Amino acid sequence: MPVEPINPPPRLLMGPGPVDADPRVLRSMAAPLIGQYDPAMTAYMDETSALYRDVFRTTNDATLLVDGTSRAGIEAALVSLLEPGDRVLVPVLGRFGHLLREIAERCGADVHVIETDWGTVFEPQQILAEVDRVRPKVLAMVQGDTSTTMCQPLEGIGAVCRERDVLTYVDVTASLGGNTFAMDDLQLDVATAGLQKCLGGPSGSAPITLSPAAVEVVTARKHTEAGIRDAGEVDHGERIRSNYFDLAMILDYWGPRRLNHHTEATSMLYAARECARLLVTEGMDAAVERHRLHGEAMTAGVRGLGLEVFGDVAHKMNNVVAVEIPDGIDGDAARTAMLTDFGIEIGTSFGPLHGRVWRIGTMGYNARTDAVLTTLAALEQVLRAGGVAVPPAGGVAAAKEVYA
Amino acid sequence: MPVEPINPPPRLLMGPGPVDADPRVLRSMAAPLIGQYDPAMTAYMDETSALYRDVFRTTNDATLLVDGTSRAGIEAALVSLLEPGDRVLVPVLGRFGHLLREIAERCGADVHVIETDWGTVFEPQQILAEVDRVRPKVLAMVQGDTSTTMCQPLEGIGAVCRERDVLTYVDVTASLGGNTFAMDDLQLDVATAGLQKCLGGPSGSAPITLSPAAVEVVTARKHTEAGIRDAGEVDHGERIRSNYFDLAMILDYWGPRRLNHHTEATSMLYAARECARLLVTEGMDAAVERHRLHGEAMTAGVRGLGLEVFGDVAHKMNNVVAVEIPDGIDGDAARTAMLTDFGIEIGTSFGPLHGRVWRIGTMGYNARTDAVLTTLAALEQVLRAGGVAVPPAGGVAAAKEVYA
Incomplete structure (x- = not known):
């Protein structure tokens, strides 16, 4: 078989890691x-x-x-x-x-x-x-x-x-x-x-x-x-x-x-x-603060889409949020739609959480406003297409409030 | 301290590996x-x-x-x-x-x-x-x-x-x-x-x-x-x-x-x-033959410089040759001269061979005519500068005979 050089498809990796490298x-x-x-x-x-x-x-x-x-x-x-x-x-x-x-x-x-x-x-x-x-x-x-x-x-x-x-x-x-x-x-x-x-x-x-x-x-x-x-x-x-x-x-x-x-x-x-x-070069405090900001925006955003956040949120890492998969939507099909329609990867889960939550990361190079807002915009589309009632622009608006 | 981005010095790695990646x-x-x-x-x-x-x-x-x-x-x-x-x-x-x-x-x-x-x-x-x-x-x-x-x-x-x-x-x-x-x-x-x-x-x-x-x-x-x-x-x-x-x-x-x-x-x-x-893509047979050819040229070249090859040459790998360090020259100083004057790395040795032989590789991307001839030309200079009697152009000429 003729094998082509490495040429990966464009992806925005918003799972729990690995994420896009800088x-x-x-x-x-x-x-x-x-x-x-x-x-x-x-x-x-x-x-x-x-x-x-x-x-x-x-x-x-x-x-x-x-x-x-x-x-x-x-x-x-x-x-x-x-x-x-x-x-x-x-x-x-x-x-x-x-x-x-x-x-x-x-x-x-x-x-x-x-x-x-x-x-x-x-x-x-x-x-x-x-x-x-x-x-x-x-x-x-x-x-x-x-x-x-x-x-x-x-x-x-x-x-x-x-x-x-x-x-x-x-x-x-x-x-x-x-x-x-x-x-x-x-x-x-x-x-x-x-x-x-x-x-x-x-x-x-x-x-x-x-x-x-x-x-x-x-x-x-x-x-x-x-x-x-x-x-x-x-x-x-x-x-x-x-x-x-x-x-x-x-x-x-x-x-x-x-x-x-x-x-x-x-x-x-x-x-x-x-x-x-x-x-x-960025400074470790600044890096942590960047992750805190974008993590908070993502958390506000998924809540703005009407989703429940899993776990003890006060002790959540800044860089990842677990979201309860809403009733009526197939979690894996939704992840596939995120990937194939929008080129965005969000994460599945292991063990007792498998099939119950998605994990969405905002870390490293992807702890960025555009990555957060794009992910929320795409997720809104996928949820709605999957039959979930979603407040229009609810995710992006909530995230923007955090940024403002 | 301000740390600069990665910017390695130019090197031709002709030791026993690692060698320059393609x-x-x-x-x-x-x-x-x-x-x-x-x-x-x-x-x-x-x-x-x-x-x-x-x-x-x-x-x-x-x-x-x-x-x-x-x-x-x-x-x-x-x-x-x-x-x-x-x-x-x-x-x-x-x-x-x-x-x-x-x-x-x-x-x-x-x-x-x-x-x-x-x-x-x-x-x-x-x-x-x-x-x-x-x-x-x-x-x-x-x-x-x-x-x-x-x-x-x-x-x-x-x-x-x-x-x-x-x-x-x-x-x-x-x-x-x-x-x-x-x-x-x-x-x-x-x-x-x-x-x-x-x-x-x-x-x-x-x-x-x-x-x-x-x-x-x-x-x-x-x-x-x-x-x-x-x-x-x-x-x-x-x-x-x-x-x-x-x-x-x-x-x-x-x-x-x-x-x-x-x-x-x-x-x-x-x-x-x-x-x-x-x-x-090259073909495994062709790759082995390439290593055989350039390994043979390097071996002929070091012999053309008057150096002795170490070990049972009939059972030598194609891609590396060990050369007895000639009397009168400091092996480590010669390697340093190869590196600092010509940007070429050749190898030292371990255990019983330490201080006794250099190891010179011709492998991977560096199994190439120009890499072989350049190494021999530089080695001739270093040997002569170190007081070793070397036939002028003896290394390059012997390698060229293999290529011809």
């Missing part, structure tokens, strides 16, 4: 490659670390990229921290809490879970009470769980965990850049992210930051691989179960030793660096 | 993103599978991408095949054989190794005799080990292993596209690659193919993760130790079930698809 990020990936130890490459790596310190709001030296999607960052964090039998506590808000539990189980950890109904968050005190009961080595949490749109409050958790010698890990893939997050102020130990949400890039690179305490735990397990190890190099602790996700070795690659691990995914590093550069 | 591959990554379940996206995934069937020369349905560098593909293969305690046999030719051993050990396997001197290969009979002695579940091999430039002959190994119920895994990262390889003719079970060598792309995506027998072993261990599993879904076998590299789940994402695993690294998929499209 064109400047896409262009950065078309830059020529350079060698792994080229001074220009190691300078780019150092600059990327520095930029992500600003994005995560941390002074952690150990701030770098894992070469894989956001899920690779989660697994790198957990498999490097957790030895078989280690106790870990996972508060589960939605699908991605289940993912943390599942990854920790595969690491051989002794996993304890507390759950809250989808669409709600925990009080920090609930989590801390469970920390005192379970006494885990690691508390592993999701800040923003896109499956439910909820944003877990983190205030006060890190400080108490430090008093208890409990390490904290937070997955901020869905929330970073669009919601307030400050690694050091929150006294957290490890956080991981991805590019495909509020960072405005493609999936495929996972920024990660580790506190000195976390670095100590990880490097205490260092076993440099055969073939590149120095004569006389001594192994420590229980070997990390993964080579690819062995943060002790990856830190040696990103650190002054520059010891080769894998071949850095150069084009994805370019993208990750550009995502952070754009965010830091 | 500009068409780089441009493909600048294409806009589309959603994970967009019909255009699933069509790209299916086309990518079909193209890599041609590249690997296989009819395996299970032909897909792992979202990480080539090392991620190796780990996905081994962690999905190997349960703790499983016996695995690894013939070690160089650094990347050690890597297979190391990854298999971290999977908890019972790893048996045979080694050969760096710069040599095994007779297939040596490997098969060891298979009969060890009776492994998996024989894990490297076809082309860039650390030594050697290309392990694979003829006859797969067929005997199938008679013995031994699964075969081959890492073809460094060799695929530049050296003869035919998955099905060789009767192999799993092979993994990367884009950054003869495929002419950036590091960050790992094509993989699995035979029906390998798929059976992997899917016998399937445990769909909580949060997306169907009610009543039954788990099987010993759970794969990694979630990110769980090929049983990833196959459900690439297969007709389209069950969400991670968010596909869309831009890297674009790149991987374009790499394969260009190779298949």
